[in-house]
Amino acid sequence: MENKIMKIKLIISIFLIAGFCFSSCSDILDKSPDGRIDLEQIFKDNDRVAALLNQCYSFLPNKSINYTGWSNYPTVCSDEAWGYVGDEYLAGYYGNTVTSTNHPFINSYGSQAESNMIDYWRRYFSQIRICTQFINGIDNATVDEPRNRKRWKAEAYVLRAYYLSELVKWYGSIPLNNMELYELTHDYSTAVRNSVWEVAEAIEADCRAAINGASDIEFPYRNRFVPTQTSGTTGEELRVNKAVAWTLMAKMYLFAASDLYNKGVPEDVRRERWKKAYEINKEAVSALEANDFKLFTEHTIDAYNDFGKAAAFYQINASYDAPTVDKETIWQNNRRSPSSWSLNSIPGLPGTSMYVAFWPSQELVDAFEVVEYDPAGNITKAVPLLNLRDPYLDGETGHLNPNLNPEAISLGYKETDPYEVKRDPRLYATILRNGDKISWNSTNDITVESYVGGEHSIVFVSGNAKNSKTGYYSRKFWRPGVSDNNRMSDPAWKYFRLAEVKLNLAEAAIEYAIAKGGDLNLQKEGAAQIDDIRKRVGMPSLPTAVVADKDEMRLRLRNERRIEFAFEEHRFFDVRRWTDADGDLSATDKFMSAMEITESGGTYKYKRVHVNKKENGPTRAGGWQNKYLLLPIDREDVIRMRNATGVEWQNPGWN
Template sequence: MKARSIFKSAFVSALVATGVGCSDFLDTSLDQNATGETIETTLSTLWNFGNAFYTPVGYGFTMLDGNLFAAATDEAQQTLVQSDATYFNKGVINANLNPLSNLYTNYYEGIRAANHFLDYTAGGKGEYMVGMNRDTISDRPSYERDLASLRWYRAEAHVARAYYYAELIKMYGGVPIVETQYAAGKFYPRAKYDEVVEYIVSQIDGCKDELAVDWSSFNDRNGRFTLGAALAIKARVLLYAASPLHNPDNDPKRWERAAAAAYEIISHPELSYSLANDYGAYFQGNNSLASTETIYAVRREQSSNMETKNYPIATQGGASGVTPTQNLVDAYELIGAADPADPYANRDPRLAASIVTNGSRWNGRTIDQSAGGSDDMSKPNASRTGYYLKKFLTDDLDLTHGAKAQHNWVAYRYAEVLLNYAEAMNEAYGPDAYGPAGYSLSAREALQLVRDRASAGLPEVTATDPAEFRKAVKHERRIELAFEDHRYWDLLRWKDAMEVLNKPVRGVKVTKTGENAWSYEVADVAGRTFLERNYYMPFTRSEVVNSHHTLEQNPGY
């Protein structure tokens, strides 16, 4: 692994705190002109280092091709003919070609920054810096606040390490565990996947009592890890560790542990998460920041990037971008009878909240993708699937006059926790059991909470067999978490990718049949290839070579 001094790393990105003003940003930049003397004696440097380990936190809106990762799955097709998504779609990523390889470097940089902060403040040095050059008696309130901040920041550094390792093992399986700031001249072998899982759990369990429950009294800290965020990281990691890819013998103890981790969030006396009332509105603007559903959100400045990349090409300034597939549209359930004249009517309302369909209103017009229509699919760079992205986007944003909107990436939310719990409980105990610990929620009840929020009219899940109930959980994750960077990793951990990601993605051809009436012909849009080796990503060849092959490559690369 390459060693880079964090003093020479340009931490230039920022996490957004509440609001949109520059003063509301969590500043994660470092003073590039800091000298050894100022580093030792400036209290502000202490806080800079306490912010720096947030810089590489993933912002899902720019994960692949500067857009959502959904185009690497059966959720969406990238409109651009030449795109990084193509490498995933064709199964050709390798040690020399992996569009996500930068994340490996970024996440280890985050780990090094966390390690540095923990080393920098160890042995009472942090407390000394908080107290130096101030009257700790007359300035008692501010002094005590800074001491509390130091304790929180140190706990958050442990959570940061857990977060980055969670993202790394999701991609690579086992990775090196590094607990020092510098790695110059030293090469670390890969730890086993299960060893990294236990390390992640230890980082969170060892600090959870020191974490802030929320930042309601410290609005300038919004964007930092909290107790809920830490527990959500652990719950997801343990769910992945219990899944078939990592639990081929289906050890029930792993599922029990995953269920317990999710239930810790659900039942924690200091946490009070609940589902937002309106699914579609939740993802708009700053709504997620004030919602009791949000556990951890990554914030950036207002921009029009998501709209510019994903608005229909017929909208001035739009580029079509990540377009949903018929594969996903077909998965939205009917509520009541099908409408022969409108295949999108009487469907799970999450369809209308997430996807722009033909005949719907969007950007101030009725979408018409038929020949000669406003969104004619034959136009260059028009959607090849017959659909456009709606989730996350602000309707009718004026791109020609520089209008901007807020886009907060919700990395962890309560609906996912409920679905994690439903899955783990079903695998450990079945759909309707409460487990030997007598939990207050069954798998079915947790699943139903998510479905009821979407619509009280959704068909009841009646499966009593765990295998059949598993299908219902998989379906619900596909719909509820669409475009939120779960689908690819879910397919991998379930060992479903070989089946699902080797099927073509489909779309519709739209034909006008009358005034506000169309017919639809389903057709294949693009092929997909997924190889057995793709269940794990390759380390870059340079990482393997620079480590003198201490870093062992994943099989097949």
């Protein structure tokens, strides 16, 4: 096999490595070989070996608002937000006209600068192959520093696992044949798409090889770097580590045990899968916490004081801190745009002409709990606003008639003045509503006027790219004090943070309890992880009666994920993996509502309407049908593999 590897010619472009991978690199991530070089030459030279590892990092997705139109496609293609439909690809998604060759997640970019955000199927398999070449060749390669050999190999293992995980998230079951380096003449007639569970096992094997193959000194749990508050970065924060390995394999077992990937699997097998997901997520949380990862609970920046109980939650998302301060972030990108999130928040900011790329939905606002404070300023009670089992009474035809929780009404919530009652503090750190204030230019507060005719008025004209279509704007990731003259760079995008791993464990514990027909100890364990997340913002623990009800625990866990990870590219995948393979997303993504506010003499009237005031039929014609559970596979590869195997390779519903 090794002789075959050495015969394979590899073209490594300086532009590909330096341009696509890092805006600023350090140490190992700053090497690149020249021209056309074969693998044998590469593995004989330390710098070229380093450059090949650098190539393994190419095409890590930038995420954030680096999709077309300064938008975040997983956010606007979920029930979290409405996006600007002047974007032709998004308009096609909403209009149900996208195809396997014309899809926003596949070919929305025409510029090379962002081409690592498209064509995931080919690019990630290409990266898997490069990682495999590196893994197979590094043991006998020329490496100047002995400990680098172990670290570099561990990094390649984790990167290969990451690309596998991304393919699963987007496409479902995938072939694992790229874990072997076949010649071009290889017979693919027996190739198959391996189950998601089998891919999770392959990911675990790679991650454990990385964890066990090097000491904590050779392959650390945490990267050390000094952050800059400009768009420049050190490059070191992008390197994978042992914490990434633990997080990745645990997360993918959670996915692999979920409904979408288990059609026809017997109940006893499902139960064992949830047991495995629970055990490995528990192992991951223990390993991370034992190595000083912890939730960020005390804010350190005075500019965030106004967020009160949510100040630390806000800082972990909006700031960019050294790992000695931020011990929650596990892995983050090193790409930082200048004020993109801030300038995309509300229209009409002085000195700017940026349009707003997405607007939070009323459904997301409804997810935040109603709370009650005591005289000392502590939250003593918190209840969901809606009946989580059946949130909208008109759910089959729209989302205009909320099924209000009687307990929320007893705490003072009323539809005639929905903003009067206090809500989960994370609401104010995530979404801008009419009357909220934002800090602009350090000295000025701007009051949001999203009422009809206000400075930031809701509009119902599809061509308007600035004003909200929902009556809301995003606040999360906003840098207080930013302005046209002080364009602070956005925070680095966090691929993983400890809060996710803890909620992954909570979900696995709850689902394992459900699979067993109920297990109070597991339910309590899941509740403890959820309570840790809630405690950060002063929210009370889940009530004992809720913890004792396994089905209610599932609902509360899912709502907690929705709140904690808003706009962080979780909801898009969560609602899919929670759906049966034969189901669809009509309950969540078919309708989207807005809050139309009218003002007269200082008095406001509130009315729920569908986005664009659409009165008949779905708000979105597309994006919720069964085929949207997974992306279409590259058309050329589908034809090639269909011809080779005689089996249909395309995902359901796509041609």
